[in-house]
Amino acid sequence: MNKPLLCGALALAAALAAPAHASTVALAADGQWNEFDVDSFAAPSFGTGWIDNTDGSPLTFTFTIAAGQAARLTVVDAGFAGDTFTVTNFGAALGTTSSVATGTTAADPIFDFDAAYASPSFSHGVFTLGAGSYSISGWLLQSVLDDSGHALDATSGAVRLSAIPEATNAALLLAGLGALGLIARRRQARTAV
Numbered sequence: 591m592n593k594p595l596l597c598g599a600l601a602l603a604a605a606l607a608a609p610a611h612a613s614t615v616a617l618a619a620d621g622q623w624n625e626f627d628v629d630s631f632a633a634p635s636f637g638t639g640w641i642d643n644t645d646g647s648p649l650t651f652t653f654t655i656a657a658g659q660a661a662r663l664t665v666v667d668a669g670f671a672g673d674t675f676t677v678t679n680f681g682a683a684l685g686t687t688s689s690v691a692t693g694t695t696a697a698d699p700i701f702d703f704d705a706a707y708a709s710p711s712f713s714h715g716v717f718t719l720g721a722g723s724y725s726i727s728g729w730l731l732q733s734v735l736d737d738s739g740h741a742l743d744a745t746s747g748a749v750r751l752s753a754i755p756e757a758t759n760a761a762l763l764l765a766g767l768g769a770l771g772l773i774a775r776r777r778q779a780r781t782a783v
Contacts, residue, residue, distance in 0.1 A: 612647050612648040612649070612650060613641075613642035613645070613647045613648070613649045613650070614649075614650050614651075614652055615649065615650070615651050615652070616651075616652055616653065617651040617652065617653040617726070617749065617751045618653070618751065619653070619655075619661050619751045619752060619753040620751070620752075621750055621751070621752040622750055623666075623703040623704075623748040623749070623750050624651060624748055624749050624750065625643075625703075625746060625747070625748045626640040626641065626642075626649050626651075626728075626746075626747055626748065626749065627640070627641050627642070627643040627649075627744075627745070627746050627747075628640060628641065628673075628729070628730045628743065628744055628745045628746075628747070629641060629643070629646070629743070629744040630743035630744065631744070632646040632744075633646055633648075634646060634647070634648075635648075637729065638729050638730035638733070638743050639727065639728070639729040639730075640675075640727050640728050640729065640747075643746075648727070649727065650725050650726065650727045651724075651725075651726045651727070651749055651751075652723070652724065652725050652726070653723075653724050653726075653751055654722070654723045654724070655719055655720065655721050655722060655724070656721060657721045658721065659720075659721055659753065659754075660718060660719065660720055660721075660753075660754040661718075661719050661751050661752060661753050661754055662716060662717070662718055662719070662751070662752045662753075662754055663677075663716070663717045663718075663719055663724075663726065663749060663750075663751055664707070664714065664715070664716050664717075664749065664750050664751075664752070665677055665687055665714060665715045665716075665717075665728070665747065665748075665749050666687075666703050666706050666707045666712060666713070666714040666747060666748055666749075667687065667690075667706060667712045667713040667714065667745060667746075667747045668700060668701050668702070668703055668706040668712065668745070668746045668747055668748065669699050669700070669701065669734075669745045669746045669747075670693050670694070670695055670697055670699050670734040670742070670745065671690065671693040671697055671700070671706075671709065671711035671712050671734070672690055672691060672692045672693020672694070672697075672711070672713075672732070672733075672734040672735075673693070673713060673730060673732060673733055673734055673745045673747070674686060674687050674688070674689065674690060674713040674730075674731045674732040675687045675713065675715070675728045675729065675730060675731055675747065676728055676729055676731045677715060677717065677726065677727075677728045678726065678727050678728055678729075679724050679725060679726055680724075680725045681727075684717055684726070685715060685717055686715065686731055687713040687714055687715035687731075688713050688714055688715060689713070690710070690711060690712065690713045690732075691711075692732060692733075692734065692735060693711070693734040693735070694734055694735045694736070694737075695734060695735070695736050695737060695742060696737070697734075700712070701746065703748045703750075713732075718754070726749065730743060730745065733745070
């Protein structure tokens with residue numbers, strides 16, 4: 591059997607065996623990385639959307655930000671440097687991760703999300719979100735190239751959600767610190783006299 595025909599048969603078998611459901615992960619605002627994968631051969635649609643690597647199903651991260659609150663959503667590429675993503679909310683584009691030079695699989699892979707986020711060779715995006723409900727997903731916008739110069743269309747990435755302190759709480763904290771400083775200064779002036 592020739593290689594293209596074998597690949598096609600394997601892809602068809604994977605599509606028929608793939609589950610018809612989607613995976614939804616409730617994302618907590620705890621600053622922890624939550625992994626997603628992209629693999630055009632493992633995805634039921636053979637697309638480059640974010641998937642759950644355990645079963646190949648489309649992957650979505652959901653959360654709600656309470657009224658008067660804000661949060662920071664961070665998305666990072668890992669694996670081989672050079673991938674970028676389009677990030678969506680309920681299917682509508684929220685934005686893209688940073689532009690980076692297209693990489694190749696000849697580079698050393700990195701699967702540490704913090705190290706990838708700190709490296710300018712890896713794409714990342716930071717989105718500040720206000721109150722509301724969110725359903726975050728995405729797809730591969732730019733892929734690293736394999737040894738033959740073709741798009742690999744497979745990678746790993748992660749998202750994390752971090753709470754942003756309310757502006758009013760921060761203002762009250764600053765005002766309280768200022769008042770404490772003023773009291774300390776008055777006490778120091780009284781003891782100096």
